[in-house]
Amino acid sequence: MTKPLQIPPAAYDALLDNLPFQVWQMTYDCSYGRVNKAHAAFLGKPRDEIEKQPVEMIWPQPEASVMITRIRSVFESRQRETHEQWLVDAEGNRKVMCIDMAPVTDDAGVVQFLACSAVDLTEQWEAERDLELCRENADAEATKNIAQTVDLVWSAVSSLVHLAETLDENASMHLKRLSESCRVVATVLSFNSVYSQSLDYDFIHMLQQACLLHDIGKAGVPDSILLKPGKLTREEFDEVKKHTTNAAETLLQTIPNLTRSAMFQMAVDIALSHHERWDGKGYPVGLKGDEIPLSAQIVAICDVYDALRSVRPYKPALTHEVSMTEIRRECGTQFNPALCDAFFHCEEEIRHIYDDVQTK
Incomplete structure (x- = not known):
């Protein structure tokens, strides 16, 4: 039998250092193992100051928290x-950076460490952004005309929503809180996150309006199901789940003529996808990770918090502290870890929004 090739440690380190991208190892306790020259240069530290050090000693917040969440998730799932x-x-x-984390297991299938790598996509991202800007400039005049029509129609739609909600004060207060919470979370997320470039003023402004229509599909669900005080049957829950596709x-x-409107598309995305989950176990499609539109991800976490704090036919209202504990429990499964970090960062403002716009 041919023996496996044994690479001396010095040769192995030299091989890693000659790679044109960053490479490092990460242990279960979220500490660094081996680090190649490219990664040490990116961090601006000698290797002996990085290796065996915990992530939070090397990276600032919130990057360290995001990395720790992802490292633990890969160790637990054993999935790249x-x-x-x-x-x-x-x-x-x-x-x-495009970051890859791959679990390395022993013969018994136990994960020993994560083999991590990072490739700089900045130039590619900038080229794609410049191309998109050229396309946008080419359509600028047409977009301006469409936008004027959209604003008029959307104003009418929003007015109708608010008029309908005056018949249900609880729902009206819920929409006000949701709109404000989405604004706060999106603003925090716009600072120093992978989503920063998407979260400009226009996005956040549209989000505050588009989220108002997230549950319009529930108009087609019988009140006997929506107001049921006990646990829903499987058939009843299937009916509730239809409110996402019904809304879209x-x-x-x-309003089919507005399908080119960014705000209209955002409203459709939110209505259809605000019950999708980061781990792919949501509905109606089972989208996973960033397959879920960012607008729908933001609405989802804000909507869940508001639901936890509010009285429902099937449950009492929970305190802010208990609600935050529930959301922390779902970080990385139901919710995007980066989004959770932003939500936790502004939790006091979220608490004040609920308390100030309290249901009477």
């Missing part, structure tokens, strides 16, 4: 993960 993240290098330059279909059929 690839994601994009904005990071700041030793010279203060913001870079968008209603929007598309009601």
Whole structure:
């Protein structure tokens, strides 16, 4: 039998150092193992100051918390993960990095460490952004005309929503809190996260309006199900789940001429996808990770918090502290870890929004 090739440690380190991208190892306790020259240069530290050090000693917040969440998730799932993240290098330059984390197991299948790598996608991202800007400029005049029509129609739609909600004060207060919470969380997420470039003023402004229509599909669900005080049967829950697709279909059929509007598309995305989960176990499609539109992810976490704090036919209202504990429990499963970090960062403001716009 041919013996496996044994590579001396010095030769192995030399091989890693000659790679044109960053490579490092990560242990179960979220500490660094071996680090190649490219990764040490990105961090601006000698290797002996990085290796065997915990992540939180090397990276600032919130990057350290996001990395720890992802490291633990890969160890527990034993599944390889690839994601994009904005990071700041030793010279203060913001870079968008494609980070890959692969579990390395022993013969018994136990994960020994994570083999991690990072490729700089900044130039590619900038080229794609410039191309998109050219396309946008080419359509600027047409977009301006459409936008004027959209604003008029959307104003009418929002007015109708608010008029209908005056018949149900609880629902009206819920929408006000949801709109404000989405604004706060999106604003925090816009600072130093992989989503920073997407979360400009226009996105946040549209989000505050588009989220108002997230549950319009429930108009087609019988009150006997929506107001049921006990646990729903499987058939009843299947009916409730239809409110996502019903909402999207209603929007598309009601105002089909606005399908090119960014705000209209956001409203459809939110209505359809705000019950999807980060781990892919949501509905109606089972989208996973960033397959879920960012707008729907933001609405989802804010909507869940508000539901936890509110009285429902099937449960009492929970305190802020208990509600935050529930959300922390779902970080990385139901919710995007980066989004959770932003939500926790502004939790006092979220608490004040609920308390100030309290249901009477």
